Amino acid sequence: xxxxxxxxxxxxxxxxxxxxxxxxxxxxxxxxxxxxxxxxxxxxxxxxxxxxxxxxxxxxxxxxxxxxxxxxxxxxxxxxxxxxxxxxxxxxxxxxxxxxxxxxxxxxxxxxxxxxxxxxxxxxxxxxxxxxxxxxxxxxxxxxxxxxxxxxxxxxxx
Numbered sequence: 439x440x441x442x443x444x445x446x447x448x449x450x451x452x453x454x455x456x457x458x459x460x461x462x463x464x465x466x467x468x469x470x471x472x473x474x475x476x477x478x479x480x481x482x483x484x485x486x487x488x489x490x491x492x493x494x495x496x497x498x499x500x501x502x503x504x505x506x507x508x509x510x511x512x513x514x515x516x517x518x519x520x521x522x523x524x525x526x527x528x529x530x531x532x533x534x535x536x537x538x539x540x541x542x543x544x545x546x547x548x549x550x551x552x553x554x555x556x557x558x559x560x561x562x563x564x565x566x567x568x569x570x571x572x573x574x575x576x577x578x579x580x581x582x583x584x585x586x587x588x589x590x591x592x593x594x595x596x
Contacts, residue, residue: 442459442463444460457495457528458496458526458528465526469524472522473523473555475522477556478516478517479561480565481517481522481563481565482515482516483512483549485569486510487508487511489507489508490509498510511524512552514553514556533547536554540578543572549570553579
């Protein structure tokens with residue numbers, strides 16, 4: 439099963455290389471479909487592990503998770519548990535600075551990339567744990583009024 443033409447791959451080590459190139463069209467299509475679903479009032483940015491024993495350069499080890507080896511996925515979920523947006527962690531290429539925002543660091547940039555989908559000035563409550571939290575992120579979200587009440591749940595997800 440192929441989702442992308444292997445002749446178009448940018449070689450590893452060159453600018454623009456995408457570790458998820460082979461499945462990128464599928465991921466983009468899935469995200470496009472998720473974008474059509476209205477978002478709940480309470481959302482949380484958190485990480486999940488998709489457990490695997492496969493050999494891959496993007497596989498992560500996290501001793502605190504029930505499944506220690508797998509693909510790390512940063513997700514924006516509602517209180518119902520539904521996933522509204524996601525980003526598969528692929529190393530340095532995952533640190534993408536949003537177009538309309540300053541560089542706030544790796545973990546904060548991930549949150550900003552997920553929050554592009556949350557409508558502004560609609561009273562959404564956004565939760566994230568202390569791995570994502572930072573003073574510059576809180577200041578930026580407050581200044582841009584990305585939500586009326588910025589919430590931080592340390593160590594807890596929604």
